[in-house]
Each structure stands twice: as structure tokens, then as C-alpha cells.
Amino acid sequence: MRVGSPGRGVYFDSAYLVKQRRRRGNMDRCRGISLVSCELWRTGGPSILPSFLGAFVAFLVFLACSSPCEAVVYVDKDRPGGNGTSWAQAYRTLDDAIKYTYTAQEFWIAEGTYTPSAPLVLGANHNHSFYGGFVGTETARTQRNITKYPTIVDGQGVLKHVFNVTSWVTSVRFDGLTIRRGAATAASGADASGGGVVVNKGTVVIANCTFTDNSATSLGGALNLVNNASITITGSTFKNNRSLSGASAGGAGVAMTWAQTGTPSTATVDSCTFQGNSSALEAGGLYSHSFPVTVKNSKFIANSAANGGAIMLDFKLPSADRIERCLFSGNSATARGGAICSYARSVEIENCVFAYNGTSATPAVGGGGGVGLHSGKQPEHYNSAYIGTFRNCTFYGNHADSTYGGGIQNIGDRPMYIYNSIFWDNSALSYWMDGADRPTNDIATYDIPTTVRYTDMETLGWPNPPAFVDQLGCFADDPQLVDPDGADNTPGTADDNLSIEDSSPCTDSANGNYAPATDIVLRSRVDNPAVPNQGTGTPNYADIGAYEGPYTPSVPPPPPPPPPDGISIPPVLHLLLSSTIFHEDFEGTWPPQGWTIEDWDGSGYVWQRYDISGSPTYCQYGSGFAAGADSDRLDSSGTGMFTLLISPPIKLFAPQAYLGYASNFQDFNDHGMIWLQISTNNGTSWSTLRYQTVDDPAGGTWEVEDLSAYVGNTILLRWVYWDENYWAWYWYIDNIVIKKEPPLPPT
Template sequence: MKKIYKLLIGSTIAVASFNTLQATVRYVNLSNITGSAPYTSWATAGNDLQTVINESVAGDEIWIASGTYIPNSLPLGAIGTTLGGATVLNSRDYTFFVKDGVKIFGGFSGTETLFNQRNPIVNKTILSGDLGAIGSKDDNCYHVVIASDGTLGVTIDGFSITGGNADSSSGGMEVNGKSIFRWYGGGVYACYGKSMISNNIFYDNTAGNNGGAINSLNNSNIVISSNTFYNNNAIDGGAIYSYTNTSITVSDNIIRNNTASTGGGFATYYSTNTISGNKIYENIVWGEGGGIYVTSGTSIINNNIINNNKTDHNGGGGLYLNYGNNTIFNNAIYENTALGVGGGVLLTGNNTLTNNIIFKNRSSNYGGGIYMGTGTHTIINNTIYSNSINTNREGGGIFTTAGSGTFKNNIFWDNKKGISNNTVSSDFYNINNSAQVSFTNNLLQLQSSMYMIANFNFLGSNAQGNIFGQNPGFGNPANPLGADGVPLTDDDGLALVSNSICRSSGTTSGAPATDCTGATRTGIPNLGAYEVIFPLVLGVSDVARKNNTVKIYPNPAKDYIYFSETVSDIMIYTMDGQYTGVSSTHEKANISHLPKGLYMITGKDSKGNIISQRLIKE
């Protein structure tokens, strides 16, 4: 079973380095009033962080004890920029300016002799921009931390960074000949160099323009890993903003409850991006890209959980890919919402989507799961389940408008137009047949006669190997996340049962070597994102029995079984995990054709609770 995201903060985290210079360790402790240079022990630790940074040279580490540190000075040599008129610097320009090649680490108590003795969770080290009136952002510093113009790189690790407010519409300062603008990067302003930003918590930072928590601009290499971001706000990139970075890696972060006009969690432009292993949820935008927004550049987006993000007006509730070359694989994209188009994903440019589970996303207009615009799109081995659009719109699963789309080995099931999953365009719609599409070896939820040029859901002149209108045999679609509550693991309810029609029904052409859980695909691949087989639970624990509110009767039964309330997603399996073909979304099910024996019933009650009960067939 594969882990989706890593523990974010710990006392034994290995720290990557951009250089191999010999390190001198220097110390900072707010409570030490007798510190003295060169600050090389806890006994002589300085109590002013910037003073110790200024004392340091490339290769040095600074260990910082718990406490709240507030900037009290300008960077050495800083002058007001002339952009838009001369800027007079003031206390809001105060910041912690990290010199090139210096690493700063929080999370110490002030007694440690070894790095792995630190504990950032217990020993909270806060870098705060709250300069003046406590609780008022109007007089906060523009940037809590600046890392600029570094060839060796800086490290910022183990802090809570809060209260930056880059809210100006003009002005800034120049440091080492590089401009720092007052409207970018409330938490960290990282530009023109290399940075490693790890194991931090960013909260309550704002930017009048880009990058509420982090603004990354023109860096040659920046790594943002194992951080938590929440309650940050900007116009672009509520948490993180990237522009023209040669390489940016955003990995293993929790990014939640951030707001923006574009890119609630992360917005990136003209950069080379690796976005991997993040949990991105409950972010909200006014415009595009509730979770992630990408314009141009090259992106690898994999192993992320992108759920419950929202755009209030335009498109891409979970993910908006605006041109560029993008490879998207092994992601769980679910329960995102767009009041415009593309509830889960909006695509333009050149995109390859592989091994993703895209389910229960919603668009008020077109493309509940995916909206495909201009470009070349290759969609292979994805599970596209139970996405929806409004009744008078089109493309509950996928909506295409232009460009070309190649679809192989995918499962389309229970996607809806309004409340109907059996209506033309509930799964796929190609407006005016304007996109050139090709469907090979997919399972589609409607009967083949419903896919016609006249219906604008024609599957292409070379369509072959597709399965129409047959239940795919998911293990437990009522619970897509499985018993562990974590997607992309082998107990997921969208994994297939052993006798699923989708098993070994794919084409090897273009199929990935592994599935979304990391399991190897051998021989002829399954359809959908899972090669693993759903592990049917053969017993029902006492706790599970007590939680079942639905009565199933009679039991034993011969011809019909009845449910004490309206149910959904009911499926019946043999005790060795084979799907029987019996399902129900009402108050009874016909079991007359089943052989005598013991069966397992799974589904949901009227409140959405999981049903798991045995049935004896007479």
C-alpha cells in the first residue's frame, strides 16, 4: 500500500542541501540576554535573528529556539526602488533577509547538541510580520522573509510564518541590485536564486498581487516540501505563486483553506513544475483553478489528492491547465466544484492523463469531470465516476470543444446530467463534433446506439474494443476511498472485483506499467485506474453490525429482498469477491436468479452511511 503524503514536520527529518560547504552552527534564543558573537553555542546565542544571520557566512547553519521573532531592520544595503517613482523605505519594509548559502532552522528548545533532537511541533518558532498594533494587518511588514539573489541557495526549515501583508500597489526596495516589490509574497519572497523551504507552517499571510504565503520569481531551483499552508490570500496563488522558475518542486505539502482570484492553492506561470504528493483541499477562487492553476511551461503532476476545491465563477474547480505540456498521473481528483466549466479539471494545451481517479466533481455548466479545450489530450486508464452537470448542460463526465482527444482503457460510469445517468451526454459530449476524438477499449455507461454524430457524442470513426452499458464491477462505489479513508490505495471502492468485465479488457498500447496504487500491470491491462482487485471483507464486525441502520428482509430470502429505507449504490457479491450483477438504488432487489448460498451486500443508507451485511439466498 502506497502512502500518499508524508509526515510534514518531525524531529528527525533529513534536510537536503544545495551546497557542501563546511558548516558553522550559530544559535539564536530570544531569552538569552547575554549572547555574544560569533554566537556558536547556546550559552552565547544571540537574541536578534537578523544580527546572527548577518554574522553568518555561506555554509553556516543557524539553530533557533522557540519564540516569536519579529523583523526589526532593513536588509543590509537596501535602497528604495525607483519603479513608479522613488520609494521611501519604512518599518513595513523590515524583513528577515537570509543571506546566500545560509540555512536557518527552527524548532529547538535551546539545549540540543544534535540536529535530530529538535522538535518543531513542540518548540514552535514563529516568524511574524505583526510589527505594530497586534491583530491589525495594516502596519504589518510586507514580507516576513526574503531570500534573494542566491547562487548557493538558502534553507528555511521548521518555522511558523505568519502575518506578512504585501498589500501595497507600488514601490519596493532593491537589495544586491534586485528589485523586491511590495505586492508579492507576504510570507516568503524568494527570487533570483535557489531555495529549500521545508517543514514550515504558513498561515494568515496576504499579498495584494501574487503569492500570499510564498512568491517564487525567476529562481533557478526552488523546492517547497512538507509544509502546511492555510488561510493565506492573494490575487494569484493564495498559498504559492511561481513565475518563470527554471525548476520548482512542490511536494508533500498540505495546502488547504486558501483563497485567491486564480490558483487558490498554487498558481504557476511559464515554469518547469513538479507537483507531487500534496494534499490540496478546500481552497476557493473567484476565477480559475480552485486547487491548482498552471499557465504554459512544463508540468508533472502526480500522486496528489485534490478535493473539495471550488471556483465561484469560471473553470477548473480542482485543476486548471492553461496550455503548456503537462503530464498528470496517479492523482485523486474528487468533490471539486466549478460554477463555470470543468468541475474537476479544465484542460488546454498538450496533456496526458493516466491512472487518475476523477469522481464526484460538479460543474454548473459543462464538463462535470473534465472540460477539454484546444490542444492535444491523451486520456488513458482513468476512472471517471459519478461526476455531474446541471440538467440543461452537457458532458457530465467529459465535455470537449476543440483540439483532439485520444481515450484508451478508461471507465465512464454513473456520470450524470442533472440526476440522470442514462441520458445522452451524461458521460461524454463533443460540442458540434468539433474535437477530433478516438475511443479505444473504454467502458462507457450508455448503450452503443446512444453514441451518434447527431448526439454530439460520436466516438470517432476508428472506435473499437469499447464496452457499452455494462456495470464495471467496482468493489464498493458507495465508499470510493475505502476503509482507510485514503484514495489511491488498494482498498479503494473503485477497485474492480475479481469477475469485473473490465478486467484484462484494455489495450497495451500506451498503457502505464503500474496502476494508481503502484501495482504492476501485467499482460492485458484492466480498464480504469486500478489493476489491484478489491479486497472483499468476508466478515462483518460487531461494530459494523451496530452501525447498520438499514434492515434487509427477508433474510434468508428466495426471490426479492427489501430495504427498510431508500438505499443507494447497493451491490451484491459472492463471498469470494465476485460481483453478481445485482444492484439497486431503491427499496428492493431481485435475487431470484442467484444460486443458493451466502452473499455480501454493500451500499449506502439514506444518510450516506455505509451498509455491509450478509445475505443468505435460499
């Protein structure tokens, strides 16, 4: 049996409501039993029914536990707490859900913020999958919406790890979670690495997750992966994570290390974003030590470190790492490799853009504003098979301040190969080499020639071109990039366009034998019929650079201008976070324009407007008129009251939003309850922000809810009051406001 509005997809489970009731007499004996069996019991039905149902349920549980497949464990912070066997019986906390689960399980975690009391440790026999993004009513994983219903696990800046996956675990998957504010800040040891998640051995899958504001003294500010059999990271974001120690830090976003015999299978990082991460030593974004890795379809933006602002590939391996179809923009290093540093690791890089990356090192310390390569110091680290290969890349606006190699620096006596690439508007020092003062704006090489084929390189046209370059099919003409700093004229922002115009000399001029079949955005090679084919190979019409012809990047539209402060604009209220623009104090017409009131039990008793002037006990942070669901004033017959007050649509814009309102809920012997809920799909489904069955302090409270997770959506808010039939007093609300910062109570 469900009580609900026919026009709305969300429902209140009546069995769930029964568990909240505090009935006298026989009803007290019915807690936790379905409404059907409870009614039979109360009306003299078969007394054997409850015990029969209990035995039957126990039998079903036995069958479920005996099944080889993973069972689902449900977690929902807005439920009263159960055994995790259904949404209605969901665990309230992840602590309990993990503590009481011993076999391979699939955790479905409803939206909201969870704050574990200690690191969530997965030990023996815990081979689990954790899925977030649920409303709390779904029957299939495909029904969840990670964006609209974020599931956040918050270490609060206190937990040494949010999740600690021990070596007993053979496999683990995190999917659709936001993991934030873990702090592995011990001076050394296990608690110095993996602030968000640490996984020791086993198979790891990270999918559709966000790691933000995590930190570690040493490795893996957000994610530390150690000796893992397999690593797959897809569709995830790593933002504003930190690795702190100048002596041991590595991988503020992700660190993966291998210290076992043999070579592990290649890790995959696909369709991820690393932004604003910083490391005091190696790799602001991704650090790999002795662990082969393929990185593709990803963005690295404004990360920083001493070596490898975005990526550090450390220590030699028998095979080459691959980096393909990636954007590196605005990353920085204080030593080597503003975007990428590869030490004794062969690397193949294709279809990548390097723009506005840089290093501030001195020549004695490092170089390579875009990429820094090093074949390894003799003898223990030297890789005699080391090769750096670049195909169809674009290097633009990179810089090596006070050192060499604005685009690429290659240290050592191992070869480098560059095919079908663009180097333009890069900067660095020059050096005396091969009898002349040579520019290193684009590349800096030493001792051994660099093979450059079918490439547009600016400094090749200078009187003294770069040293040690073996070139063929190359030129030094303006590549005619569409708009390198975008419409906003700000380098390193989302509207930067580093594709080539149709009229570019790079059009149809590459060697097709070396060109990947598709470009950085997976477009196939096409012949421009208006341009003579100057290229060679198969096909002979591939373009030079990361893009095949012009391309327009997808850029979010700017928000509309704000309306005057304090004005409501139904049906859509624009929230621009430079000011407060949504405010309702119930001083005007009732209900206010755009608001709706619903009567879910048909009693006729619904939200009303009341004058609370001179009565602070009703709502001390309210004034004048307030909205109230008041059983004492309305429900003289004691028949109950189930009513909803629903806001007009409210458009939330980035970056943050907070709801504040005056509230006073007073109950009578636990016979009433309240909800504050939010919807991002026009009321089709709802998520709970507040659920309460106990009294507020005398005079009420000033409530604040963080709505930042819903920014970018048009929301509805609803205040739900339910009184089973015991004149359960009232709920008053007033002075509702949404602001860019947590609103303060009115004075």
C-alpha cells in the same frame, strides 16, 4: 558542570546560571566566565588564566571564521542574548542573528514564537539555511523534533514580508519553520507580493515548513518565488493563505514566475499539503507563470480562486508539466478549473484523484469542475504543441454548475488523451453538438476528438454519449468505489475512500502499457487471481483508476468522550476543547494527586501550600490556598532554593488549548529567577514557555500561555524556582486552568 535531576534529560547549564547571578564582590568580576576559571580567580588561582582563555577562544573563533564550511548560528528566545556561537550564547532574536551574520551560515532556531520587528532581509553574502524544531540542547540536526518543538516566525499581520531574500543571495533553505501572518498588502510593487517569504533569484529549498494565515495583494500570499534558478518544496503545508486583488492575485499558497530569457529548470513540489487557501484571481494553492513544475505526492483540499482553485499553470512552455499521485478534493473556481486550470501549457496528469471539485462559472466565462484546459488564445498565447494527457485518474463527484465539463473541459483545437481512468457521478450542463444534445458531465471537448482508452466513463453508456470521443476498451459500469464519502457520510473529508472493490469491473482491466508502475499510494501493480484479466499491454492486469485494488486511507481516531467539567482524571487528563476539564486550585491534599515536587539543590526547601486568604499581596488572582516557593518563609539560613513543581500528564486534543494561572514572582536585587516549562516526552526534555528575573507588579499577574502548538501530545508542565542564597522572596501560583480559549482571570 550541570545541575539536574538524574531522572530527567533536560539540564540547567551552570555557566548559564552564573551569567544570571548578581553576586557581590569578586563574583561581579566573573560574569560570562566559566565556573572553573571563575573559581580559580576567586580563590587566588593563576591570574593569567582569564586572559589566556580569552586569547585561546579568539583563536578558535578565527579558525572557525576562516573555515570554508558553514558555521552554526544559534538562536533561542529564552536565552539572555549572546553572540550566537553556542546554545548558551544564542541570540535571542532573529533580527540580531541575521544583522550580525555576514557569511554563509546555518541557523539553528530553538522552539518558540519569534516576532521580528521588521522584515528579515537577506542581502549580500547571505547564503543561509534556517532550521527550526530544536529544544535548545542539540548537537546535531538529526536530534531535532519539528512536530514537538515548533519554531514559529510570526509577522503579526504587520510585516510586509516575514523573510525577504534579495537577488544577491545565491541559495537559501528554510527547513522546519512555521511562518505565519505576513501581510504584503501594499497596493502595488514589491511589498504587494510574498507575505510570508519572497525570494528573488537564486536556488530555493523549502522543506518541512508550515505557512499559515499569510496574505498578499498580488502574487504569493505565503511564498513568492521570482526568477529562481532552482525551486524545491518538500514536506510542507500551506494553509489559510490569501491573495487579495481581483486584478493581479495569484498563488495564495505559492507563486513562481519566470521573466528571464530561456527556460528555468523544473520546479519540484513533493509531499505537500495546500488547504483552505484563496485567491481572488489565479490559483488558490499553486501558481506557475512560465515556470515548469512537477507536483507529486501532494494534497490540495478546499482551495479556491477564479481560475484554478488549487493549481494554475499559466503561459506556454516547450515541455509538459507533470502532476502525479495527488489528491484534489473540494477545490472550487468561479471561472475555469475547479481543481486545475492549464492555459497554453501541456500537462501530464497521472495517478490522481479529483473528487468534489467544482466551478460556478457561466459558459461564457469558463468550465471544468475538475480540470479546465485551454490551448491559448490566438495568436500570441496559442500553443500549437499543447496536449493534455491523463493516466489512471479517478474523477468522482465533480461539478460544473451552469456550464460544461464536470470532470474535464478542453477548450481549443488541441488533442486530449485519457487512459485507464474512472469518471463517475460528475455533473454539468449538456450542449447541442454533432447533431444531438450531448452530456458534458464527464468531459467537454470541441472541434477535435479526444482519445479515450480503457476507461470507465459513466456518460459513454448514455443514449447520446459525449461528442468527439475516440474510444477503445471503454465501458460505463458502476466502478464500485469502496466508500466515496467515508464512514462519516460527508464528502471531502479524510475518510473518503475512492479505491475500487476487488469485484469492480475496473479490476485487471487497464492497458498496462499506459499504467504507471505504481498507484497513487506507491503500491505495485498486482494480479487479482479471482478476476479474469480483461486488460491488455504489459502488464495485462493493471487496474483502472488511481488505486490498484482496495485501499484503506489512514484516518486519525476520534477523541474519547469528555469527562465531567472541572474534573481531573490522573494519570492522563483528557482535554477536549468543548469545555474546561483541567483545573487545579490547590484546595485539596498536598501535593495534589498526580503532582510531584523535586528538590534539585538538596536544601530541603521546596514548593509548599500556603493559605493566602485575606492576603491579596501574595497573589491577587488566587484564593484560599496557593502553591508557593517562598524563600522568606523557609530559607532562614540563606543557603539557596532550587525546586520544581510538576503537573500530572495532560492530554491535549485539537484544535486549540490555552493555559491560564495566577502568578506572583517577587525578587530581591535580581538574586532569583523562574521558569515555566513544558515537555511532550514525559520529561525527557523541556521547552521554556516563560523565563523571568524581574518582579511582577504588586499582587501579581494573570498569565496566559498558548499551548495550541502542542495539541495532540500528552504534556507535563513544571514551575521552576531558583534562589541562589539571598532570600529572594517568593513565587506563588494558583487557579491553574486549561481551556479551549484564553482563560480569563477569576473574579
